[in-house]
Each structure stands twice: as C-alpha cells, then as structure tokens.
Amino acid sequence: MASASHRPAPPRATAFWRDPRVRALFAQALVLGLVLLGAAYLVRNTLLNLERLGVSSGFGFLNTTAGFDISQTLIAYDRTYSYGRAFIVGLLNTFYVAAVGILLATVIGFVMGIARLSSNWLVAKVAAAYIEIVRNVPLLLQLIMWYVVVLGGLPAPRNSLALGESVFLNVRGLFIPRPQFEEGFGWVVAAFLASVVAVVVLARWARRRFEATGQPFPVFWTSLGVLFGLPALAFLLAGQPLSFEYPVLGRFRITGGMVMLPEFMAMVLGLSVYTGAFIAEIVRGGILAISKGQWEAAYALGLSRGQALRLIIVPQALRVIIPPQTSQYLNLTKNSSLGVAIGYPDFFNVAGTINNQTGQAVEVIAITMAVYLTLSLLISAFMNWYNARMALVER
Amino acid sequence: MRLLGTVVAATMAAATGLAAGSALAGPTFDAVREKGFVQCGVNSSGLPGFATVDDQGNWSGFDIDLCRAIAVAVFGDRNAVKFTPLTAKERFTALQSGEIDVLVRNTTWTLTRDTALGLDFLGVNYYDGQGFMVPKSLGVKSALELDGASVCVQTGTTTELNLADFFRANNMSYEPVVFETNDELLPAFQAGRCDVFTTDQSGLYATRTKFENPDDYVILPEVISKEPLGPVVRHGDNEWGDVVRWTLFAMIEAEEYGVTSENVDELRANSTNPTIRRLLGVEGEFGKNLGLPQDWAYQIIKQIGNYGEVFERNLGMNTPLKIARGLNDLWTRGGLQYSMPFR
Ligand SMILES: N[C@@H](CCC(=O)N[C@@H](CS)C(=O)NCC(=O)O)C(=O)O
Numbered sequence: 241m242a243s244a245s246h247r248p249a250p251p252r253a254t255a256f257w258r259d260p261r262v263r264a265l266f267a268q269a270l271v272l273g274l275v276l277l278g279a280a281y282l283v284r285n286t287l288l289n290l291e292r293l294g295v296s297s298g299f300g301f302l303n304t305t306a307g308f309d310i311s312q313t314l315i316a317y318d319r320t321y322s323y324g325r326a327f328i329v330g331l332l333n334t335f336y337v338a339a340v341g342i343l344l345a346t347v348i349g350f351v352m353g354i355a356r357l358s359s360n361w362l363v364a365k366v367a368a369a370y371i372e373i374v375r376n377v378p379l380l381l382q383l384i385m386w387y388v389v390v391l392g393g394l395p396a397p398r399n400s401l402a403l404g405e406s407v408f409l410n411v412r413g414l415f416i417p418r419p420q421f422e423e424g425f426g427w428v429v430a431a432f433l434a435s436v437v438a439v440v441v442l443a444r445w446a447r448r449r450f451e452a453t454g455q456p457f458p459v460f461w462t463s464l465g466v467l468f469g470l471p472a473l474a475f476l477l478a479g480q481p482l483s484f485e486y487p488v489l490g491r492f493r494i495t496g497g498m499v500m501l502p503e504f505m506a507m508v509l510g511l512s513v514y515t516g517a518f519i520a521e522i523v524r525g526g527i528l529a530i531s532k533g534q535w536e537a538a539y540a541l542g543l544s545r546g547q548a549l550r551l552i553i554v555p556q557a558l559r560v561i562i563p564p565q566t567s568q569y570l571n572l573t574k575n576s577s578l579g580v581a582i583g584y585p586d587f588f589n590v591a592g593t594i595n596n597q598t599g600q601a602v603e604v605i606a607i608t609m610a611v612y613l614t615l616s617l618l619i620s621a622f623m624n625w626y627n628a629r630m631a632l633v634e635r
Numbered sequence: 636m637r638l639l640g641t642v643v644a645a646t647m648a649a650a651t652g653l654a655a656g657s658a659l660a661g662p663t664f665d666a667v668r669e670k671g672f673v674q675c676g677v678n679s680s681g682l683p684g685f686a687t688v689d690d691q692g693n694w695s696g697f698d699i700d701l702c703r704a705i706a707v708a709v710f711g712d713r714n715a716v717k718f719t720p721l722t723a724k725e726r727f728t729a730l731q732s733g734e735i736d737v738l739v740r741n742t743t744w745t746l747t748r749d750t751a752l753g754l755d756f757l758g759v760n761y762y763d764g765q766g767f768m769v770p771k772s773l774g775v776k777s778a779l780e781l782d783g784a785s786v787c788v789q790t791g792t793t794t795e796l797n798l799a800d801f802f803r804a805n806n807m808s809y810e811p812v813v814f815e816t817n818d819e820l821l822p823a824f825q826a827g828r829c830d831v832f833t834t835d836q837s838g839l840y841a842t843r844t845k846f847e848n849p850d851d852y853v854i855l856p857e858v859i860s861k862e863p864l865g866p867v868v869r870h871g872d873n874e875w876g877d878v879v880r881w882t883l884f885a886m887i888e889a890e891e892y893g894v895t896s897e898n899v900d901e902l903r904a905n906s907t908n909p910t911i912r913r914l915l916g917v918e919g920e921f922g923k924n925l926g927l928p929q930d931w932a933y934q935i936i937k938q939i940g941n942y943g944e945v946f947e948r949n950l951g952m953n954t955p956l957k958i959a960r961g962l963n964d965l966w967t968r969g970g971l972q973y974s975m976p977f978r
Contacts, residue, residue: 290753292871293731293753293869293870293871294750294753294870294871295731295751295752295753295870296750296751296753307796307799307800308795308796308799308811309795309798309799309809309811310811310813311810311811311812311813318799318803319796319799319800319803320803387823388822388826391822391823391826391827391828392826396827411826411827411828412785412810412828490783493783493784493785493810493830495783502828503812580815581815581819582819583812583813583814583819583820583823585813589790589813589815592724592790592791592815593724593790593791593795593813595724595728596723596724596727596790596791597747597791597796598747598751598752599727599731599747599748599751599752599753601728601731
C-alpha cells in the first residue's frame with residue numbers, strides 16, 4: 241500500500257465542484273434564484289397589502305372608459321375611449337415631441353458645436369456663451385421660461401398674427417390649413433415613392449462613376465428635381481386631388497385646420513435648446529479628436545475649410561460623436577416627461593392622471609417603466625446599428 | 636365561592652382592559668398614539684381659506700382646522716399635527732401608502748374613491764359643486780355659451796371628469812388644457828391660454844382672492860356637479876375612522892346646540908341640557924368608547940371652535956372669500972350639515 245502513495249497520481253479530472261465553469265454557473269444560478277425569490281416576495285407582499293386595503297388590482301381597468309379628455313391627440317380620442325387608448329395617446333405625444341426635439345437638437349448641436357470652433361471671435365464666443373448658460377440652468381426652469389415666453393409673447397385669438405387668410409399664430413397655438421386628400425392622391429404618393437427609388441439608384445450610379453472616372457455628378461440638385469418634379473407632375477395629371485380645410489376665427493378660438501399647441505412649442509424649444517448645448521460639446525469634442533494632420537492633408541489637396549469639414553473631418557468625427565450622442569437622445573426622450581409641468585399631455589402626464597383616477601398605482605407605474613425602458617432600448621438599438629454602419633467606413 | 640370570585644375579577648379585568656382599548660385600536664390609531672402626532676395630508680398650492688401656509692411655516696384654514704381638531708381629540712393639543720402638502724394627483728397614493736394618517740384636502744366623496752381606491756370617507760365638511768370662472772371681458776353670462784372655449788383644469792380631479800361630461804351632455808366642444816397644480820394653471824389662465832377656469836366653486840372663490848384684480852373675473856351661475864368634500868382614511872381603518880368622523884360631528888353638534896369656544900366652560904359647569912352634558916363629557920362614556928380622553932369634544936370646541944365658528948373664521952363674510960353658509964348651514968336652518976346624535 242505504501243508504495244502506491246509514492247507513485248505520481250494519474251492526471252485525474254478535477255472534481256466537478258472545483259471546475260471554475262461549474263462554480264460560476266452555480267453561483268449565477270444561486271444569485272438568480274435569490275433575486276427571483278426576493279421579487280416573488282415583494283410581489284406577494286404588494287398583492288396582499290393591496291387586497292387588505294381593498295384597492296383593486298389587475299389590468300382590467302385598461303378596457304374601461306377613461307372619462308377625461310386630452311388636449312393633443314394624434315389619433316381619435318375623447319372621454320368615451322378606454323384608459324388603454326389614453327395611454328397610447330400619451331405615448332404618441334411623447335414620440336411626437338421627442339422626434340421633433342431630437343431633430344432640432346441635432347441641428348442646433350452641430351451648428352453650435354462647429355460655431356464654437358470658428359475662427360471668428362464673435363461667433364465662437366456667442367456659441368460658447370449659449371452652451372455654458374444653457375447647460376447650467378435646470379431644464380425644468382427652462383421649460384417653464386419657454387412656456388411663459390411663448391404665452392406672453394403671443395397675442396390673444398382676436399388679435400392673431402395672420403399670414404394671409406390661412407395661417408394664424410396666437411396664444412392658443414399655431415394654426416395651419418389641414419390637407420384633405422381626395423381620390424387620386426394615391427398616384428402622387430406612388431410617384432413620390434418611385435422618385436425615391438430613382439434617387440437611390442442615381443446616387444449609387446454616380447458614386448460608382450466617380451470612383452471609376454473621378455467625374456463628379458450633381459447628385460444633390462438632380463435628386464431634388466426628381467423628388468419634387470415627379471410627384472408634382474402626378475399631382476397635375478391626377479387633377480389636383482388635394483384641398484385644404486382652413487382655420488377660421490370663432491367666438492373664443494380658431495377652429496378647423498391643424499394646430500400646434502403652445503405647450504408643444506415650449507416643449508420642443510426647451511428640450512432642443514437644452515439638449516443642443518450638450519450635443520454641441522460632443523460635436524466639438526469629436527472634431528477636436530481628429531488629428532491636425534487630417535486638416536493639413538485636406539488643405540494640401542486644395543479643399544476649402546467647408547469641404548474639409550464635410551468630406552474629411554465630420555465623417556471621421558462621427559465615429560467619436562455617435563455613442564455619446566445616443567445618450568443625449570435618450571435623455572431628451574426621458575426629459576420629455578417634464579411636460580407635466582407645463583400641461584403638455586405626454587405619456588408620463590397621462591399616466592399620472594390615469595393613476596389618480598383609477599388608484600392603481602402599481603400597475604400604472606409598471607406600465608410607465610416598461611414603456612420608457614422599451615423606448616430607451618429602441619433608440620439605443622437604432623443608434624448602435626447606425627454606429628456600426630459608420631464604423632465600417634474605416635479602411 | 637372563592638373560585639367564582641377570582642373568575643369574576645379576571646373577567647372584569649379583561650373587560651376593562653378591552654374597554655381601555657389600547658391593544659385593539661387598529662393599526663393607524665395605535666401608530667398615531669405611538670408617534671404622538673397626526674400626519675394630515677392637505678392642499679399643496681395654498682388654497683386661501685382652506686389651507687395656506689405663511690412664511691414661518693404656520694398653516695391655517697378650514698381644512699387645517701379639521702386636522703387640528705383631530706389632533707386635539709387625540710392629544711388635547713392643537714399643535715400635535717404635521718402637514719403634508721399634496722397635489723390633487725398625489726393625494727390618494729400618499730394615503731394608500733401610509734405616508735399620511737388622514738387626508739383633508741377638498742376631496743370629493745365618490746363611489747370609485749370609496750371602493751376601488753381602498754379609501755373610506757367619513758363625512759362632509761364642505762358641500763360644494765363645480766363652477767366656471769371667466770374674465771369679465773369675455774362677456775359670457777352662462778356656461779351654455781361656452782361652446783368652443785378652451786378650459787383650464789387640474790389633473791387628477793373629479794373636475795376634469797365632470798367637465799368632459801358636461802360639454803358632451805350639452806353637445807358642445809371644448810379644448811382642455813390640463814395642469815397638475817393651481818400654481819401652474821393660474822399663470823396660463825391669466826395669460827389668456829384658456830377662456831375658462833373650472834374647479835369646485837369654493838376653489839374658484841379662494842383662487843380669485845389671489846388675483847391682482849379679482850373684479851375682472853366672474854363666476855358663472857351654473858353649478859354642474861355635486862362635490863361633497865370631506866376627510867378620508869384608509870379602507871378598513873375603522874377605529875381611526877370613528878375618531879375622525881366624530882370629531883367632525885362634535886363640531887357640528889356643538890353649533891346646533893349653541894356651544895361655542897366662548898361659552899363652553901360655562902356650559903360645561905352649568906348646563907342642564909342632557910345633549911350638551913353628554914357632548915362635553917359631563918355624562919356618559921363617549922370618550923372611552925372612541926378610545927379618546929373623556930373631555931375630547933370639550934377640548935375641540937374650546938381650542939378650535941364649533942363648525943360655524945370655524946366656517947366664519949376661514950370662509951365667512953368677514954374674510955376675503957365672503958362665502959355664504961348656503962348648503963353648509965345647519966339642517967335646522969335649511970342647510971345640509973347634520974350631526975348624527977350624541978347618544
Ligand atoms: N374636489 C375635487 C377637486 C379638488 C382639487 O384638487 N381642487 C383644486 C382646485 S380648488 C385644488 O385644490 N388645487 C390646488 C392644487 O392642488 O394646486 C376632487 O376631489 O377631485
């Protein structure tokens with residue numbers, strides 16, 4: 241027996257509980273189990289407490305009549321629709337203000353970011369002042385200020401600022417004619433789609449030709465012509481199948497047409513001016529991150545400053561810009577929940593009303609969190625996709 | 636024989652133990668006694684006459700006095716109360732979650748709130764109804780002329796629901812402009828964002844006193860809803876609910892029987908009226924039954940006053956609000972205020 245102990249042990253598979261992979265799995269399963277247990281405990285506790293208090297629970301309320309009205313509805317809605325529908329109305333309002341806000345913030349951000357780097361002293365200082373002031377004042381205050389400015393600056397309905405007979409601006413909003421599509425408008429849409437396809441094909445062809453022969457082609461102007469010309473032609477041929485419902489001044493306010501509410505204007509202004517300042521800094525950082533050699537090379541090729549920016553610097557800077565830009569878009573979307581302070585019926589605002597009218601706080605909060613989480617993940621996913629595309633440009 | 640005596644004594648002890656009630660007073664009542672004050676949810680944006688706070692943090696108003704009366708009933712101290720300012724939207728969650736013990740915040744008693752929200756209403760300290768306020772310059776005389784108007788309204792209220800019902804029932808269109816608090820709504824109303832401001836009439840009167848030129852605004856004659864406003868506790872909180880309910884009743888009963896903060900000492904010493912004697916704790920065991928001190932109602936009337944005194948002090952003709960008793964007069968004078976009997 242003794243001799244056996246001297247013999248070197250044959251390489252034996254480690255006991256499975258020593259295997260780091262098994263251990264890691266086990267540890268993770270344990271943690272997951274504990275988390276689930278904790279969650280189950282919380283859920284059970286909540287349900288028991290709600291039952292004890294006699295508070296109704298469950299999602300059945302989504303189908304019952306809401307009973308309240310909402311000022312801005314992108315889809316049909318009035319007090320007879322359900323709470324579920326009211327949620328969707330609020331969600332669309334959030335989308336709407338976030339989409340317009342993101343667009344405007346991006347434009348403001350790029351202009352201001354580049355302006356801050358301008359060699360013109362005044363331009364650079366104005367941009368710097370804007371960025372520093374706006375970034376350091378709380379957004380809520382800015383929103384309220386914009387709302388006061390919008391309301392204070394606009395006249396009463398009877399003294400509306402009017403552009404001809406069809407566009408009115410007053411304290412109740414901006415009123416424009418509402419397009420009424422008649423039979424035959426489908427042709428115009430079809431023509432537009434066709435022109436989009438044509439433009440894409442054209443752009444590809446032009447690029448291939450440019451790469452092969454070095455001959456540039458005025459893609460921008462041709463595309464513009466095609467995009468407008470083709471639908472316009474179809475419009476005339478189909479017998480002008482479009483009319484407008486014009487806003488008219490009534491006793492209290494303007495009725496008919498389409499309206500952009502002052503709450504919406506204040507939200508868009510507030511959100512885009514605020515977020516624009518952050519984007520400006522990101523853009524500036526992105527541009528500064530590109531080495532000076534790139535500028536010098538561009539100038540050496542005879543490109544102007546504008547061309548150098550557009551063709552050489554910005555495409556490279558975008559790779560630095562996009563990731564932080566994404567989080568600004570996310571911030572803007574989430575910040576739109578401040579709409580409640582100035583009476584803009586965004587998702588959070590409507591959810592609060594529903595919470596109060598039904599008393600089902602747990603369900604309403606759960607829905608609200610799920611919606612904002614989904615919204616954030618969607619924006620991230622899109623920006624990741626876009627970022628991956630931009631990264632491919634690298635050679 | 637000795638055995639029987641022991642059993643009787645033990646039963647007696649158990650019974651008195653029960654009557655003292657400390658162990659069985661229900662979770663909120665126990666918690667209130669434990670912490671030594673009442674946490675009362677009130678209006679956040681300052682509704683003159685109902686709930687306002689000065690720059691030293693002193694609260695006053697009609698709803699505030701009811702909170703104080705509850706504190707007096709339990710602790711004999713009108714300052715044994717803390718106030719939690721709440722918006723219309725926050726108030727029910729605050730009560731459900733136990734952040735406050737009782738809500739006294741011009742809150743309308745409705746079926747949904749009494750049932751699905753898990754609350755219990757205990758009475759009505761102010762009978763109200765929803766009205767409309769417009770700038771005089773608009774030249775509107777009746778709410779039925781408001782077709783097409785834009786209307787400022789507060790979210791999370793019965794107001795926004797009644798508004799939708801009223802315009803629909805009368806086949807009129809309107810544009811709702813919805814805010815969370817009065818403080819956000821009023822600048823918009825005064826900037827002309829909406830033609831009409833609608834809420835409980837009491838709220839309209841109270842708010843109008845805050846305006847620079849109150850006379851530039853009129854309140855239209857139509858009252859479009861019933862708004863019985865009253866104190867609320869959590870559903871099933873019966874012992875605590877009894878305390879709140881009978882605090883309110885004691886103030887109303889005192890007014891009916893002519894007991895005021897001025898004459899209450901004299902009446903307690905000399906009155907021969909059995910109702911007054913029971914109310915003031917000279918006879919009977921009402922305090923014990925409620926789990927309160929014997930002189931609870933006496934203290935309320937002495938320190939806070941009867942219902943009529945509290946009304947006149949906060950809302951009456953000598954205040955900027957100048958609200959007439961109307962529905963809130965005693966039943967004996969044609970109003971609706973009616974205490975259940977102290978018997
Ligand atoms: N009685 C109604 C309305 C109560 C209400 O919130 N009224 C408004 C207007 S009088 C108010 O108190 N506003 C003050 C604030 O929350 O800012 C209800 O219970 O829903």
